[in-house]
Amino acid sequence: MRQIPPGISGLTVDQMRxxxxxxxxxxxxxDALGTVRWIAGVDVAYTETHAIxxxxxxxxxxxxxxxxxxxxxxxxxDYEPGLLSFRELPAALDALAQLPEPDLVFxxxxxxxxxxxxxxxxxxxxxxxxxxxxVAKSRYLxxxxxxxxxxxxxxxxxxxxxxxxxxxxxxxxxxxVYVSPGHRISLDTATTWALRTATEARIPQPTRLAxxxxxxxxxER
DNA sequence: GCGACAG
DNA sequence: ATCTTGTCGC
Numbered sequence: 001m002r003q004i005p006p007g008i009s010g011l012t013v014d015q016m017r018x019x020x021x022x023x024x025x026x027x028x029x030x031d032a033l034g035t036v037r038w039i040a041g042v043d044v045a046y047t048e049t050h051a052i053x054x055x056x057x058x059x060x061x062x063x064x065x066x067x068x069x070x071x072x073x074x075x076x077x078d079y080e081p082g083l084l085s086f087r088e089l090p091a092a093l094d095a096l097a098q099l100p101e102p103d104l105v106f107x108x109x110x111x112x113x114x115x116x117x118x119x120x121x122x123x124x125x126x127x128x129x130x131x132x133x134x135v136a137k138s139r140y141l142x143x144x145x146x147x148x149x150x151x152x153x154x155x156x157x158x159x160x161x162x163x164x165x166x167x168x169x170x171x172x173x174x175x176x177v178y179v180s181p182g183h184r185i186s187l188d189t190a191t192t193w194a195l196r197t198a199t200e201a202r203i204p205q206p207t208r209l210a211x212x213x214x215x216x217x218x219x220e221r
Numbered sequence: 222g223c224g225a226c227a228g
Numbered sequence: 229a230t231c232t233t234g235t236c237g238c
Contacts, residue, residue, distance in 0.1 A: 044228080045229080045230090046229055046230070047230090079227095079228065080226095081226040081227075082226080082227085087228075088228070108228070109227045109228060110227050115226095120227075120228085134227085136227050136228085137228090138226095138227070138228090139227085140225095140226065140227045141225085141227090
C-alpha cells in the first residue's frame, strides 16, 4: 500500500484528500525518537516540467554536512493548497532514500498545521516512519498572538481549537516561522530542534541547506 | 456569498 | 514555487 511515490498522476483532488484522511490517524504526535545524532533536511525546487528533490545529512551536534543527494522527477500534479505533499514527495523521497537513515527529518512546509492535520511533514513521516517536523515560512492556517522580538520567542497557533504549530522567532527582529510536528515528535520537541538548528539564519540549517542544494542543482542543469 | 490559501 | 539586479535601510 504505497500511497504515493510512483505514479500519482491519475489521482483526483478528492482521491488525494481521501488518502490524507486515511493516513492521518497513523501520525504520532508524541516523542518517539531516540538520540538525535543525524538530521536530514529535505526540499524541492522546480522547473517548468520537473521537480528537483534535495536531501542533506548533517551532524546534529555540529550541523556540519556529512552527505548530500538529489533526484529529479517529472511534475505530476499542480500545486493545490492542502495537497502540497503530493507534488513534493516523489522527488523528496527519492533524494532522501539515497542517504543513510537519519534520526530526524526537517521538511520545508507544515506538518500538523493542515486542514486534515496531515501536511507534508506528516505525510513524509508516515510513509518512511521516521521522526519528522515541518518549518513553514508563511502562515497557512490558524491564528496567533504577537510574537515578542527576541530570538526564541514563540506563541501557539490555534486552528479550530487545536494548537497545531508554534509561531517561532528564530532570530532577533526577523520574521517568525511556523513549526509543527510531522511524525513521532511533540510540538515542544520540534520547536526546540528548530530553534537549536537556526544558528545562522531565520530558516533552520537542515531546511536551508537542502533549499540551497535544490536550487544549485536546478541552475546547473 | 466572500476571502484565504504551506511550496 | 518561479520570473529577476540593483538597491533602500539598519
